[in-house]
C-alpha cells in the first residue's frame with residue numbers, strides 16, 4: 001500500500017485542478033462550488049535521488065520512472081468534495097465523503113490565494129476574504145468527522161471500561177483502527193489533550209479536542225494557497241510568512257498538458273521548459289506559454305510538485321529505501337536493477353521494511369544486508385534515506 005494524501009478545502013478553491021495537474025487524470029474543473037461530488041483518486045510521483053548513479057547502471061522501476069538519476073516514487077492522491085462550515089450537520093454535501101479519506105496519511109488543504117471566495121465557495125470579489133480564514137473551520141470539520149467516528153457507541157464502551165477497569169487508550173485505539181492510526185499516537189493524543197479519566201466529565205467537546213489532537217499527530221497537513229498566478233509577489237510573500245505554500249495548480253496543469261501533447265519538454269518541479277517546435281504553436285498558445293514561463297522564473301516553478309514533496313519528506317518525515325534480492329548487483333531475481341523505491345517513516349527498521357515488502361519476509365526474517373557496505377544488519381537497524389537493502393529470510 002502506498003502513501004495516500006488527501007486534498008481537502010472549501011469549495012471552488014482549486015483542489016481538482018491541483019489534483020489533475022499532479023496525477024494527469026482528467027477530472028471535472030469549473031468555476032462554481034461543488035463541481036466535485038464523487039472523490040477522484042490518482043497517482044502522482046515525487047522525486048528522490050536514485051542509487052542508480054552510485055552503481056553506474058540504469059535502474060528498471062516497476063512503478064514510476066527515473067530520469068537522469070531522479071527517481072519518481074508513486075504517492076496516491078485523493079481529491080474530495082468541498083467542505084463548508086456545518087458540514088457535520090449536513091450543510092453543503094455533508095461530510096460523509098470524508099470517509100473516503102479514512103486511509104489518508106496526511107492532508108493538503110487548498111485555499112484560494114486571491115481571497116475571493118466566501119466559506120461556501122461563492123465568489124464575493126477579489127481580496128474580500130482573508131485567504132487563510134477557512135483553515136480553521138476546515139480543520140474543525142475534519143475534527144468533527146473523526147469525533148463522529150469516535151463517538152459511535154462511546155458511552156457504552158466507556159461504562160464497560162469503568163466497570164472492568166480497562167484502558168481508555170485501548171477503547172479509542174480500537175475505534176480508530178480502521179483509519180490506520182497507530183495506537184501509540186492515540187495514547188499521546190490522550191495525554192496531550194488532557195482527557196478526563198472520569199466518565200462524568202466526558203462530553204462532545206472532550207471528544208472533539210481528542211479528535212483534533214489525533215489528526216494533528218497521525219494525519220498532519222499543510223496549507224497550499226493556489227491560483228498564485230493571479231496575485232502580486234507581495235501578497236504571495238505575506239502568505240508564505242503565514243506558513244502557506246504558494247502554488248499555481250492551473251499553470252502546472254497547462255505545463256503537463258502541453259508536455260503530454262508533445263508541445264514542450266517539461267520536468268515537473270523545474271522552473272523552466274523548452275518548446276519542442278515553435279511552428280506547432282498558435283499565437284494564443286505562444287502567449288500563454290510566455291506568461292507561464294515568466295511565472296516560473298519569478299516563483300521558482302509552479303511549486304505544485306514541491307508542495308507534495310514538502311508534505312511527504314518534511315512533514316510526514318518519510319525516507320526512500322530500495323529493497324533488492326542481490327546485494328552485489330542491486331537487482332531482483334529477474335535481474336531488474338533497483339526495481340522498487342519504498343517510502344518508509346524516518347526511524348523505521350530493517351524488520352519494518354521486511355514486513356512492508358511481504359509479510360512472509362517479516363515473519364521469516366533472518367537478517368538484512370546493506371547493499372553499499374555489504375555489512376550484515378539486525379532487525380533493529382534504523383533505515384537511512386537512500387539505503388539499498390537485501391532481506392534474508394528462512395525458506
Ligand SMILES: Nc1nc2c(ncn2[C@@H]2O[C@H](COP(=O)(O)OP(=O)(O)OP(=O)(O)O)[C@@H](O)[C@H]2O)c(=O)[nH]1
Nearest residue numbers: 011012013014015016017034035036082227249250
Ligand atoms: N488562475 C487560476 N485558476 C485556478 C487555479 N486553480 C483552479 N483555478 C480555477 O478555479 C476554479 C475552481 O477550480 P476547481 O479545481 O474545480 O476547484 P475545486 O476546489 O475542486 O472545487 P469544488 O470541486 O467545487 O470544491 C476553476 O475555474 C479553475 O480553473 C490556479 O492555480 N490558477
Ligand SMILES: [Mg+2]
Nearest residue numbers: 015016035036
Ligand atoms: Mg473539485
